[in-house]
Amino acid sequence: MPQEPKLAPTLGELLQERGVSRRAFLKYASYLSAVMALPAGSATALAEGLANARRQSVIWLSFQECTGCTESLTRSFSPTLESLIFDLISLDYHHTLQAASGEAAEKAREAAMAENKGKYVVVVDGAVPTKDGGLYSTIAGVSNLDMLKATAKDALAVIAVGTCAAFGGIPKARPNPTGAAAIDEIITDKPIINIPGCPPIPEAMAGVVSYLVSFGKLPELDHLRRPKAFFGETIHDRCYRRPFYERGLFAEGFDDAGARQGWCLYKVGCKGPVTYNACATLKWNGGVSFPIQSGHGCLGCSEPDFWDQGGFYRPLSTNLREMGPALAGAALAGAALGAGAAWASRRHQESYQRDQSAAEGDKK
Amino acid sequence: MMTQTLHASIPQEPPRLTGMSDAVFAEVAARLAEVVAGASAPPIELTAMPLTSEDRADLEQRLGRGEVFATIESAGRSEVWETQFSGVWFVRHFGENDRTASECIEFGAAPAILFSHRADMAAAARRLATALQPANAHETTDH
């Protein structure tokens, strides 16, 4: 009689062998449901889904990038709640983290693709150079462009991690000498999830993969393919300095009295009103802080073309002419929320423009 | 010249009560009433709620502590306690560096995390059965 093929153990069985109980799944699921704002009571379903799923094969491709995205995810590499993500996935290929190198590394990628055809997830960090046939970045003699196309062909889904993979990021900044492109400009026939950020928040990455493994479907995405759970609100929506914004109390420099009192950083270039991300709630380094709490405005790093928006230290309203209509609309809506704030920012803009004209006049 | 430490110049969350703890407290009352009436009530997830640290402290103080307190060691530490209102449980999970990873209020006889899962019980039963086999009893003395 033909033997039934032996199924791989479920995550519940696999982790049980290592002494990880179902309580750990429930705890992890409670944590993810909280950060993803899933409906109340969904932690139990998420925990059961994870425990009954099989380990997800992940092939991680790094292209035009700085390794910051990998750094971000691996910061939580200690035997804690946050590190459970590494038990849920089988990281079958990752330049930076894998022990194998050279031909053996490429063989590992090909083997994972063959064994998990149609079921593996491709994670990409970094943009893809497309100019001149993509010759500006190669791995093992293969251009990033060709490697991406070949690897994504039989994938279940592609997750573009970081702003470079999601939107082209810094490699795509003007004048974009390598013709850097985002993943969804190249792969058009697979489900794609963008998790932008420079780097992205690790919880967003862990949450999306866990959701995919547990429920077998993509989480809800916005118009830029970002998971709404993490990118549904602006930094400004949840910023603790918002009461100062509403009252028109702005820092005018990084060391003035307003800055010392924690006033709003709008006038020193904060892009929080037009930036969708979860830094204000999840924060960084294990929930310690986030840029605005450390005294610096948001750079808007999870938005397309953040590098080319006219200057990190220029107030948002002065950049509106250089922005797309959608972004400009969002900025204006943000400013309109507090009449006092809007008035103050208009006044500031006028004085900024006066200074600019004076400076330009001096140059002539 | 006035000197300032770097720390003093880092602005912190403005301390204040926003009224959110009143709203959550009222919701706790409503959900416990549902449970008492025989229905079930979903947990109140506190992690992502826009509560200030004062709101959180106020809520915790109003709910108080009851007869049960438990610590769970599973993927890091968790603390669970019954509040002074029977059937209202506070569940707090800790992540890296002992930061609060998530916290919620659950309703019912006991929160889900305290129950042993059927799969864990089945695995424990198998382990016990293995431990009882005579071959294993001699394992440590056989050479």
Ligand code: SF4
């Ligand atoms: S403009 Fe920036 S600092 Fe000011 S409230 Fe909005 S996000 Fe916070």
